[in-house]
Amino acid sequence: MIQLLDELAxxxxxxxxxxxxxxxxxxxxxxxxVVLTAVTGAKIPPTVPQIGRSLDHPRQVIQRAADAxxxxxxxxxxxxxDHKRARLLVATEEGDRLRHLADLAGLERAGQLVGTLDPALVATTVAGLRTIREAIEENIRSFCERTPSAEREDT
Structure with a gap:
């Protein structure tokens, strides 16, 4: 697991x-x-705290980026x-347009980066990493349920 984390870093x-x-x-x-990607990629509009928790960033950092x-x-x-103070974030047409342009440029760059790799290897690796991430997320939820809230950083 340590080697995996090192390679990911x-x-x-x-x-x-x-x-x-x-x-x-x-x-x-x-x-x-990161925040614009989270907002444009969300199935339902997220809040600042939701983005912060999902990406393990302090709420204040996400708030400043959202304000900008x-x-x-x-x-x-x-x-x-569902909440008085945690407002939802929604992309504007311009936000969606800029995200789309950045994504197109990113796809071209990604193609250049993996040009010599077997696409099947990339697809298999993505699927494996997704499985590992989902298992870790589930284990974190289970761990946090057993850990007193005073010891957790996310409260």
């Missing part, structure tokens, strides 16, 4: 470098890019019928 570093110019070209900080994206007209706040 190395992969994250390499891909951050490989895709940085695309993010910068669209005027996003790394965290703004709102100021640029890329996302908007919507009232949340």
């Amino acid at each position: 190395r992969m994250r570093g390499r891909t951050a470098v490989a895709f940085r110019d695309i993010r910068v070209m669209h005027g996003f900080t790394e965290i703004e890019n 994206l709102v100021a640029r007209g890329l996302i908007v706040w919507r009232d949340n019928p």
